[in-house]
Amino acid sequence: MNEMQSMLADTAARLFEEQITPEVLARAEAGDPLEDLWTLVQQQGFDLALAPEEAGGSGLDWCTVYPLVLLSGKFSLPLPLAETLLATWLLGKAGLPVPQGRLTVARLGPENVRTAAQGGQAQICGSVADVPWAAAADHIVLCAELEGAAYAGVIAAPDTTIDTRLNIAREPRCTVSFGEGVPLELVPLQGVPAAALTYMGAMLRSAQMAGAAERLLQQSVQYADERVQFGRRLSAFQIIQQHIAVIACEAAAMSAAASYAFSCADGDAPELAIAAAKIRAGTGAGKVASLAHAVHGAIGFTYEHTLHYSSRRLWAWRSEYGSHAWWSERLGRAAIAAGPQQWWPALTRGTLPLGSLQ
Structure with missing residues (x-):
């Protein structure tokens, strides 16, 4: 473990051990958004660990943030930190700005994209199931897999219709619907597989x-x-x-x-x-x-x-x-x-x- 990994692991372990109590986990399962805990996560910069420095992030790589993701699982962190990390990474690969707040990710298939995405505007339609933490997110990063290439775009969660379900761990897994069609700019992802x-x-x-x-x-x-x-x-x-x-x-x-x-x-x-x-x-x-x-x-x-x-x-x-x-x-x-x-x-x-x- 390198020095940065060690610092990240020590900081995350202290925060999670102090803050994630059985009472907090029970509150989360009862629907509490845990705004105070998310604020603490943001204050440590965990949510932007993978975001490029020019976007206000730390610009770390996946190897360095491994302890952070491991500890989020070890302490059953009831927040979309893993999804936010992935969302900021996708936005960085697309060269798109990183919005503030909680983020999540959703996969678009060809059936969800009305116009062929060769970069630029597309019409997003239909729905996507099992989107983690969508009801708690401020923005949703959409990753489209089209014709052997990957594209990304970002949409504000309030601009969609969200039907919330819970998995066996009582974490939100939502169906996100786009109605008749939502205009969205899809930008090619650089240096990543289509999936x-x-x-x-x-x-x-x-x-x-x-x-x-x-x-x-x-x-x-x-x-x-x-x-x-x-x-x-x-x-x-x-x-x-x-x-x-x-x-x-x-x-x-x-x-x-x-x-x-x-x-x-x-x-x-x-x-x-x-x-x-x-x-x-x-x-x-x-x-x-x-x-x-x-x-x-x-x-x-x-x-x-x-x-x-x-x-x-x-x-x-x-x-x-x-x-x-x-x-x-x-x-x-x-x-x-x-x-x-x-x-x-x-x-x-x-x-x-x-x-x-x-």
């Missing part, structure tokens, strides 16, 4: 899931050391030791895969690393959550205990931006299409063209 939003969203979720797994490990170790059963601490039972060992291994593997993906994200070919990270996070999520609940027993299933804040996020996030099965299928197709001569280079160099993700 940039899918890739980077998957990478963010893999890091958040690694953080949630670390939190479940921490809680399981603490509970097993404190709880006494049949005259012995739970940590003295071999089966509990086995459960915790598996949780630790899975959490470490998830973190290593996500960290590597972030280190590759600003390079020329991050696709394989991102796909592998999302697959590893998705396969580990079920094991970690199941075993953590097994360690805690019945108390872990109560709303009063805080275990569920992490386990429900693992269950929700593993299916977003492609499940591990979805990514595994595309990774397998890419390996077969590349042929046997590319198998060893893919393993040793971490490069394998995944092609279209449709």
Whole structure:
């Protein structure tokens, strides 16, 4: 971890540990927008960490902000920080100004763009489902994947119709509708794959899931050391030791895969690393959550205990931006299409063209 990463991690850990209490998480699930907490996040400059310096940001790279995303997952941060980071990165790649406030991202398909986007004005129509935190956002960055290229534009959230739903973690996942058509300038994204939003969203979720797994490990170790059963601490039972060992291994593997993906994200070919990270996070999520609940027993299933804040996020996030099965299928197709001569280079160099993700 370099010096900037260490500073960012220390600052974020202190802030989140002080501010994200069980009471705050319960308020968020009841619909509180947590304006005070968002103000603190902004004061630290976390929301603009990836924004270019000329846009008022810090101009950091993905590798440097990895600890921030990891910790947002570890502390179940009930704010669209990850989405804001991705939105500002997309705007930077498009050379567009970064608006103030909370941001989120949404993917546009050809069915949502009425006029072919070759740069300039387009008509955005129809609706987009499962947009994270749209109801809480001030602006929505729209990423259009058209004819093998990616375009970005930004729209004020009040200019759309938003129908809010909640995922299993009680985070907003909204349907955003544009009515008969909204004029929008779509600008080509430079140096990113056509499926940039899918890739980077998957990478963010893999890091958040690694953080949630670390939190479940921490809680399981603490509970097993404190709880006494049949005259012995739970940590003295071999089966509990086995459960915790598996949780630790899975959490470490998830973190290593996500960290590597972030280190590759600003390079020329991050696709394989991102796909592998999302697959590893998705396969580990079920094991970690199941075993953590097994360690805690019945108390872990109560709303009063805080275990569920992490386990429900693992269950929700593993299916977003492609499940591990979805990514595994595309990774397998890419390996077969590349042929046997590319198998060893893919393993040793971490490069394998995944092609279209449709």
